[in-house]
Amino acid sequence: MLSAEDVRAGYGSSEVLFGMSFEAARGEVVSLIGRNGMGKTTTVRTLMGMLPVRAGNIVIDGQPVVNRPPHAVARLGVGLVPEGRRVFGSLTVEENLVATRRAGRGKVEWDLPRIYQLFPRLGERRRQSSRTLSGGEQQMLAIGRALMTNPLLLVLDEATEGLAPIIRQEIWRCLAVLKREGLTIVVIDKNLAEMQDLVDRHHIVEKGKVVWAGSPGELSAQPELAQRYLGL
Ligand SMILES: Nc1ncnc2c1ncn2[C@@H]1O[C@H](COP(=O)(O)OP(=O)(O)O)[C@@H](O)[C@H]1O
Ligand SMILES: [Mg+2]
Numbered sequence: 001m002l003s004a005e006d007v008r009a010g011y012g013s014s015e016v017l018f019g020m021s022f023e024a025a026r027g028e029v030v031s032l033i034g035r036n037g038m039g040k041t042t043t044v045r046t047l048m049g050m051l052p053v054r055a056g057n058i059v060i061d062g063q064p065v066v067n068r069p070p071h072a073v074a075r076l077g078v079g080l081v082p083e084g085r086r087v088f089g090s091l092t093v094e095e096n097l098v099a100t101r102r103a104g105r106g107k108v109e110w111d112l113p114r115i116y117q118l119f120p121r122l123g124e125r126r127r128q129s130s131r132t133l134s135g136g137e138q139q140m141l142a143i144g145r146a147l148m149t150n151p152l153l154l155v156l157d158e159a160t161e162g163l164a165p166i167i168r169q170e171i172w173r174c175l176a177v178l179k180r181e182g183l184t185i186v187v188i189d190k191n192l193a194e195m196q197d198l199v200d201r202h203h204i205v206e207k208g209k210v211v212w213a214g215s216p217g218e219l220s221a222q223p224e225l226a227q228r229y230l231g232l
Contacts, residue, residue, distance in 0.1 A: 001026045001184040002047070002153055007056035009046040016042045018208040019056070024153070029175070029185040029198050034205035035231055040188045041083050043205070044157050048080055049073035061105070061152055077105035079151030081142045083158050083188075089131035093122055096130050096141055097148050104150025115144040118174055136167030143174065154178065155186045160194070168194060192219070192226070204229045 002024040010016040016039045024030045032040045045051045047058050049070040058065040060076045074080075087096050097115055104110075116123030119140040125133060130141055139159055146154055156175075160168040172194055175185060179198065189195055192202075196216045204212040206229055219225060226232040 001028075001061055002186065003057075003059045004043070004047060005057045005059075007043070007046060007058060008054040009042060009051050010054070011042075011051070015054075016208050017046065020046075020205075020209050021056075022203045022210050022213065024184050024186055026184055027179070027182045028200045029179050029187060031195060031199045031202045032186065032188045032205050032210075033190070033192065033202055034229060038205045039208040040205050041157055042208075044080070044083075044155055044186075044188070047073070047155070048078065074149065077150075077152035079104075079146030079149045079154045081139075081146050081154070081156040081159050083161075087130045087133075087138050087141050087145065089129065091130055092127055093130055093133070093141055094126040097122075097144050100145040101148045102150065105152050110147045110150055115147060118147075118177065119144060119170075134167075136163045136170070139163060139167075139171065140174075143171070147178075151183070153184045153186070155188075157188045158190070159187070160189055160191055172198060192216075192230070192232070196220075 005021050007017050007020040020043055022030065032043060034040060046053055047065060049065060049068050053066045060078060063076050065073055091099065094112065097112060121137055122140055122144055125137065130138065133141065160171055168191065175198055179185060199216055201213055201215060202219050203210045212225060
C-alpha cells in the first residue's frame, strides 16, 4: 500500500531525510517512532506531497507520489491527521466533517452517522463551534475529517500528544476498529505501551532514516533500543 524507498528531502539547504525507507502492506498498522527532530513529520510532509522528494521514491497503492501536489496525493487515498490538530474553528463539528467529505478510494463509505458511531462525543457536539471543543474532541474531529475523505491509508502524526489517558484510550480504540475494517495506518506516537496491541511493525527513525524495524514484541525484548533511540 505504501512504500518509501531511500527518500531524501529537506527544507532549502537543510537536509533532513537521508535515505528514509519503510513499508506498510494493505491492512497493516506501522509506526514511526523516535526522538523529536529526527524527521518523522518531515517524512509525513514528503509523503503527502508538501515537500519535494529530492531522491528516492514513494509509491502509494502502486502510484508514484513524486512530483504530485498535495491534493493529488490526497486523491490517491491518503487521509492525514496532521501534527497539532487543525480544525476550522469557525465551523461547527458537523460543518467541519461535511467540508472534507469526498468520494474516496477506500472500501468503506464514511458518512456522518458512521463518524458519530465511532466518536459519540462528536455526535453530541455536532452543532457546536469546533473552537469550543476540548483538545481530545478536536483530535477526534481531525480523525473524523480524515475519514470523511474515505482513505485507503490513514496517517496520524502525534494524534495523542497532550491528551488525557482516557481520551488517548478512546483514540486507540477507534484505531483498532479501523484496523479491523482493513484500513492501512501509519502512526507516529510516543506512547509505545499503548500502541503495543495495535502496531504490526515499528520503525525507529534516527537522523532522517529508519535504523531499526520490528514487531512490538521484538522491541520490548531489546530494552537497549528504546534507551538508545527513544530516550526511554
Ligand atoms: N519548516 C521547517 N523549516 C526548516 N527546518 C525544519 C522545518 N520543520 C522541521 N525542520 C527541521 O527538520 C528536522 C526534523 O524535524 P521533524 O520532521 O519535525 O522531526 P520530528 O517530527 O521527528 O520531531 C529538525 O531538525 C527540524 O528543526
Ligand atoms: Mg513531528
